[in-house]
Amino acid sequence: MLTPVSVLAVIPARFGSTRFPGKPLALLRSVPIIVWVHRAVKRAKLVxxxxxxxxxxxxxxxxRKQGGLAYLTSPHCSCGTIRVVEAVKLFYExxxxxxxxxxxxxNVQGDEPAVNPEHIDIAIESLLKDKDETNLQVSTLATPIQSIEEWSNPNHxxxxxxxxxxxxxFSRSPIPYKDANIAFPHPFYLRHVGIYAFRKSFLEMMPQLSTSPLEALERLEQLTWLYHQKKILVNVVQHAWRGIDRPEDLIFLEKHLPIQRNQE
Known part of the structure; x- marks a missing residue:
């Protein structure tokens, strides 16, 4: 039995997405994407x-209309986790x-309307199981890649x-190299899932980390953490719906997401 702790979930939601402006307010089955995410995160048992x-x-x-808590943060945040850091500072105040x-x-990305609450709990629990805060400060999730199209897609x-x-x-490129004899799914070929669990101490020091050149090349903030030798534990789950990066992803979920998912 884990010792009870206070866990705060922050959903960063930027309006001005380059590939899909206004994405958080786009409607998925008549409900804004950000509301889907908020409802799902509220159902996580450890939050x-x-x-x-x-x-x-x-x-x-x-x-706020849904009875939820929302903080306004700067439009100049360089990435989602910096927005989370700013929100945590406001929470402290x-x-x-x-x-x-x-x-x-x-940190649960605001473009993951089909996020599984159980997956959020997995990320939290795996972090709490390690009592040495200096050893492990970040946990996340991944799921097996199902097709060559998914493997080669830079948005995954x-x-x-x-x-x-x-x-x-982490990379937007198709890694690792695929031999012709390799078939998907395969345990070495994983797609990252947009959930992070951080220790408070990590978020307090994270803005002090200098940006890695690899982050700039890949446009992936977690590469800066690895560059500075911060461990990231990856929990593998067997299935996770993909997030919404472009309008066609919204069309995909409209068609394939089970009708009852996240509707209450």
Whole structure:
């Protein structure tokens, strides 16, 4: 039985996506994407509180209309996790009585309307099981790649792990190399899932890390953490719906997502 801790989930939601402007408010079966994500995260058993961190008042108002908590953050945040860091600072200012209890912050991407609440709990639990805060400060998820199209798609981030299930590298390129005899799914070919669980201490020091040149090349913030020798534990789940990067991803979920998913 794990010792009870206070876990805060933050959903970063930027309005001005380059590939899909206004994405958080786009409708999936008549419900805004950001509302789908918020409802799912609230169902995670290990999450005590959920907040949306956004640069847009319409997004914030949509969440507040649902009875949720939303903080307005800077439109100049360089990535989703920096927006999470800013939201956590606001949380500290507005909820100082909860700050000392807070030990884990979960980042669930605002474009993952079909995120599984159980997967959020897996990321949290795997972090809490390691009592040495200096050893492991970040956990995330991945799922087996199902096709060569998924493997070769730069919008699907791939991750390669070591024998301890720690990330060695993330890339938009098709990695690792695929021999003609390899068939999907295969345990070495994994797609990253957009959930991170952080220890509070990691988020407090993360803005001090200099940006890795690899982050700039791949446009993946987690490469900076690896560059600075921070361990990222990767939990493999057998199935995870893909997030929405482009309008065609929204069309895919409209067609294939089970009708009852995240509707309450």
């Amino acid at each position: 005590d509180r959920v907040l949306v961190a956004t640069d847009n008042t319409d997004i914030a108002n949509e969440i 507005r909820e100082p009585q909860d700050w000392n209890r807070l030990s884990v912050i979960v 981030v791939k991750v390669v792990c070591n024998s301890k299930h720690e990330a060695m590298y």
